Amino acid sequence: MTDTARWIEGVLHGSGAVQRRAIAKAITLLESTRPDHRREADALLNALLPHSGRSLRLGLSGVPGVGKSTFIEALGLYLIERGHRVAVLAVDPSSSVSGGSILGDKTRMEKLSVHERAYIRPSPSGGTLGGVAAKTREAMLVCEAAGYDIVIVETVGVGQSETAVADMTDLFCVLQLPNAGDDLQAIKKGIMELADLVVINKADLDPDAATRAQAQITSALRLLGLHGRPDTAHHDATVWHPRVLQVSALAGEGLAAFWQAVEEYRQLQTANGRLAARRQRQARAWMWERIDSGLREAFAQHPVVRERLPALTDAVLQGREVPSVAARTLLQAFLAPGADTPPA
Ligand code: GDP
Structure with a gap:
């Protein structure tokens, strides 16, 4: 064998x-x-x-310190108690630069990491964000085939990696601090468009602020048109509208309500076909992202392209060559039959 x-x-x-x-x-x-x-x-x-494919894929994001690992540890143990098996993966945007990874580090989730029904793997390192994301998607298939029925993919709160994680999960959840409502501008400009669930963590620290933040983010989501009001004619009860919840990961409070919301999401979006459509969209995008990346790599390594690229780039920078014309010249060299050996 x-x-x-x-x-x-x-x-x-x-x-x-x-x-x-x-x-x-x-x-x-x-x-x-x-x-x-x-x-x-x-x-x-x-x-x-x-x-593979039979798990619930849950994306989770938030700035460092918001309580991601505390939340994942508490949620993971809660789910294991209810008979689930939980895998935790990570997409660390800095890992492609530093080669290191903090996210998904086992030491951050002490009890979960030693539990036999949990599997924790830090972010792959090296390469582009697209490469890191592609490896994480593949790792997700392995975990699913091994019978993990909940896969949590964690990332930190910076734009591109959040999009990458939302694009590989069934449901994307953003963790916020109780004072999040004070800086709604930042939130609106950011990733609220991606969130299916917003969780205000550390509600125990300042319950009033948490309630205020919940109300403010809820109305911000409504303004974005993502949160149809249940009491209006525009509300479509057959599709999911993003929700805002409060939890205290440290105290383990609010986990049942969180999981209930996830289950409702899953039922609704399965019944209306949106979950299946989301996975199909993701599969197609994943394939094309890899095609794009493979083509770029082959292009950059093509002998004629390598030979001509420096001079053509110089010419473009000095205004002696139109960028689009230079691109066409290189593409023609790349695509010409038998042109993969440089002229003698
Ligand atoms: P991460 O960087 O997002 O993974 O955040 P951590 O999970 O490491 O949490 C950062 C700090 O916040 C730690 O000291 C936690 O104990 C604390 N913390 C996390 N969740 C809560 C919570 O619900 N309430 C309180 N009071 N502290 C929390």
């Missing part, structure tokens, strides 16, 4: 430490950039695909 066959077998049918090891090995294989590893990884993904 090859290693890859062993990891497939372990992911699908292993249990306990054997399965955990197989999952870790499988994800490490997916994260490798070696071409022979990539071929093995693709075979692994093909074998696991029929067993």
Whole structure:
């Protein structure tokens, strides 16, 4: 049996430490950039695909310190108590620069990380955000095939990585602090458009502020047209309208209401077909993102392109060449049949 066959077998049918090891090995294989590893990884993904897709994929975002790891730990343990298995993955936008990763770090979720019904994996590092996101999507398939029925994907509160996580999950949730209402401008400009649920964490610290923030964010969502008023004729009860909730992750308060909202979301969006449509949209976008990225890479490595790019770039910068004309020249060189060897 090859290693890859062993990891497939372990992911699908292993249990306990054997399965955990197989999952870790499988994800490490997916994260490798070696071409022979990539071929093995693709075979692994093909074998696991029929067993994936049955989880609820929950995206979670918020600025550092808002309480993401405290919330995930409390929610994860709450869900495990109710019979679920929980995987926690992360997309760390800084990991592509620094190579390091704080998000998804096991030490941040002490009890969850040692629980046999939980699997925590930090963000893949290196490469572009698109690359990091693609690896996280693949890791998600592995966790699903291993029987984790809740997959939480965590990221920090900066635009692009939040979009990436919203684009790979069924439901996107933004954590806010009780004073969030004081700076609604920042929120409106930011990522509220992506949020299916907004959670005001640390409500215990200042209950009045939390209630104020809840009201302010709720009306901001209404202004965005994302939060139809239940008492108006415009309200469509067959589609989900983003909600704002209060929790205290530290005290474990509000988790039941949070999970109830998630379940309602899932039921409603399954019944009206939007969840299936969202996953299809994501699958198509994922494929095209990888095609774009692969083409760019092939283009940058093409011998004729490499040879001509520096001079053409100079010419464009000095105004001697029209950028679009230079682009066409390079694309023609790239696409010309038999042009993958530089002229002698
Ligand atoms: P992260 O950076 O978003 O993962 O935030 P952490 O989960 O590490 O939390 C940052 C700090 O806030 C820690 O000291 C937590 O104990 C604290 N914290 C998290 N949730 C709550 C909460 O609901 N109430 C209070 N009072 N503190 C909290």
